Amino acid sequence: KAGVTQTPRYLIKTRGQQVTLSCSPISGHRSVSWYQQTPGQGLQFLFEYFSETQRNKGNFPGRFSGRQFSNSRSEMNVSTLELGDSALYLCASSLNTGGPETGELFFGEGSRLTVL
Amino acid sequence: EDKVVQSPLSLVVHEGDTVTLNCSYEVTNFRSLLWYKQEKKAPTFLFMLTSSGIEKKSGRLSSILDKKELSSILNITATQTGDSAIYLCAGAQVDQFYFGTGTSLTVIP
Secondary structure, rough: OOOOOEOOOOOOOOOOOOEEEEEEOOOOOEEEEEEEEEOOOOEEEEEEEEOOEEEEEOOOOOOOEEEEEEOOOEEEEEEOOHHHEEEEEEEEEEEEOOHHHHOEEEEOOEEEEEEE | OOEEEEEEEEEEEEEEEEEEEEEEEEEOOOOOHHHHOOOOOOOEEEEEOOOOOOEEEEEEEEEEEOOOOEEEEEEEEOOOOHHHHEEEEEEEEEOOOOOOOOEEEEEEO
């Protein structure tokens, strides 16, 4: 069973540019969530999608947006990049049908974004 | 405000030592607590705890949840250099997970 796939793995952008990151969840998983990880801040929740609907959003500015497609693949976009957006962006998928036994998150290897 | 706090932030031990990592949570509509190990890349799942007082074990690792104290511990016995990693805990609601900042464990040969 293929795991969570994130592309690209590494990218370098300059301030003011925008970036789109992609995540393909494990087959059958309908929930996709995104996290930003920086040293000292841990994993900070960006948003979660389930069946193409954003169910939850973390405390990030509107420059951070996302979407989910009918095949459960998800993209996140960051516009007008700032130096502070440099981070590892992790995508995670889960079955999340409501029962506690389906709550486990499966993570991709992340997209490491460097903003110069 | 929902939050998860882990302690210590970092830990350096020698091979063979036993370590205890702590996680406390304040998560509304709490469903479960999860532990992950993160080396250079993707966090990998260790345990999911939903019931208080029931220890889960996997080899040298074990974990237990205390819902009265809103906390969990992760124990690693006979540590090895391969245990060096960041250990993350997360409090889960139905549709959102709150992660702590992690405990960085370094095991010295």
